[in-house]
Amino acid sequence: QPQLKGKDFLSLSDFHTDEILYLLEEAKELKSLQKQGKPHPYLSGKVLGMIFEKSSTRTRVSFEVGMLQLGGHAIFLSSRDIQLGRGESISDTAKVLSRYIDCMMIRTFSHDSVKELAEHATVPVINGLTDLHHPTQVMADLLTIQEHKGKLAGLKMCYLGDGNNNMAHSLMEGAAKVGMHISIASPPGYLPDGKITEKAIETGKLTGSKILITHNPVEAIKDADIVVTDVWTSMGQEAETEKRLKDLAAYQVNTELCQHAKQNFIFLHCLPAHRGEEVTAEIIDGPHSVVFDEAENRLHAQKAILKLLLE
Numbered sequence: 001q002p003q004l005k006g007k008d009f010l011s012l013s014d015f016h017t018d019e020i021l022y023l024l025e026e027a028k029e030l031k032s033l034q035k036q037g038k039p040h041p042y043l044s045g046k047v048l049g050m051i052f053e054k055s056s057t058r059t060r061v062s063f064e065v066g067m068l069q070l071g072g073h074a075i076f077l078s079s080r081d082i083q084l085g086r087g088e089s090i091s092d093t094a095k096v097l098s099r100y101i102d103c104m105m106i107r108t109f110s111h112d113s114v115k116e117l118a119e120h121a122t123v124p125v126i127n128g129l130t131d132l133h134h135p136t137q138v139m140a141d142l143l144t145i146q147e148h149k150g151k152l153a154g155l156k157m158c159y160l161g162d163g164n165n166n167m168a169h170s171l172m173e174g175a176a177k178v179g180m181h182i183s184i185a186s187p188p189g190y191l192p193d194g195k196i197t198e199k200a201i202e203t204g205k206l207t208g209s210k211i212l213i214t215h216n217p218v219e220a221i222k223d224a225d226i227v228v229t230d231v232w233t234s235m236g237q238e239a240e241t242e243k244r245l246k247d248l249a250a251y252q253v254n255t256e257l258c259q260h261a262k263q264n265f266i267f268l269h270c271l272p273a274h275r276g277e278e279v280t281a282e283i284i285d286g287p288h289s290v291v292f293d294e295a296e297n298r299l300h301a302q303k304a305i306l307k308l309l310l311e
């Protein structure tokens with residue numbers, strides 16, 4: 001049995017395939033207990049601190065509810081209100097919070113800030129989204145795919161749109177770890193980070209996951225089991241909105257493009273979504289969409305992460 005106690009959860013590339021699959025099994029177990037109304041207070045008396053430097057609906061609520069259902073407690077720490085926002089250092093914040101709480105979650109801009117927090121904290125640190133990675137979301141995505149498709153390895157995922165963002169990077173890492181093929185189609189200037197791509201390709205060689213990066217959306221979506229997209233303008237990029245709308249227009253997930261996917265494809269989006277931009281209402285509100293199962297699974301996947309890092 002993989003041992004995750006005391007580890008940080010910063011990006012999926014830090015975990016072995018068997019650890020990711022084990023987390024997913026744990027998530028299923030916790031989901032089933034919750035559905036049956038059976039108490040599961042594995043983290044009784046434990047406290048999670050959640051630092052937010054960016055907005056959030058799902059991440060904040062699912063972590064808070066998750067801790068409550070596990071018998072613990074969560075504290076919401078907006079960077080606008082804590083001294084971090086007034087210039088107190090990340091390392092001092094990490095050392096101080098470690099004296100009070102059992103685990104930290106942080107949503108911020110720079111991935112290096114999360115690494116620095118983890119370096120100085122003596123309790124596990126969970127990445128709740130950075131500009132580079134969104135690993136807790138992808139755990140929920142993998143759980144959702146498993147539930148709808150019955151497996152992960154050998155499936156083909158297609159991601160269309162901004163390939164140089166947190167979702168594209170974490171999906172690529174996650175797919176590579178579990179042996180799922182992934183094709184990412186993005187326009188020039190929006191391709192995924194080169195280092196993350198190279199590392200995922202190396203991982204894929206071990207797991208049988210084929211990774212394709214292309215400018216051609218039809219090539220990417222061909223015979224896909226899973227179609228995914230994300231917002232064209234991520235948090236912090238608001239000044240580029242107009243340019244992005246133009247640059248990414250040909251990568252909209254719509255009925256026409258989805259005709260090239262497998263007939264029984266499922267559509268995922270981490271939300272929030274912009275109907276009429278990265279995806280049409282017809283797709284996201286249509287029969288292939290599983291976006292609300294996906295949003296629910298944030299809760300179950302994160303409870304598994306919290307339980308295994310802390311119990």
Ligand code: CP
Pocket residue numbers: 055056057058059060129137270271272
């Ligand atoms: N998907 C996601 O992380 O949503 P929030 O920004 O609402 O947390």
Ligand code: NVA
Pocket residue numbers: 129165166167230231233234235270271272
């Ligand atoms: N890529 C998006 C994801 C939001 C959950 C962003 O970073 O804003």
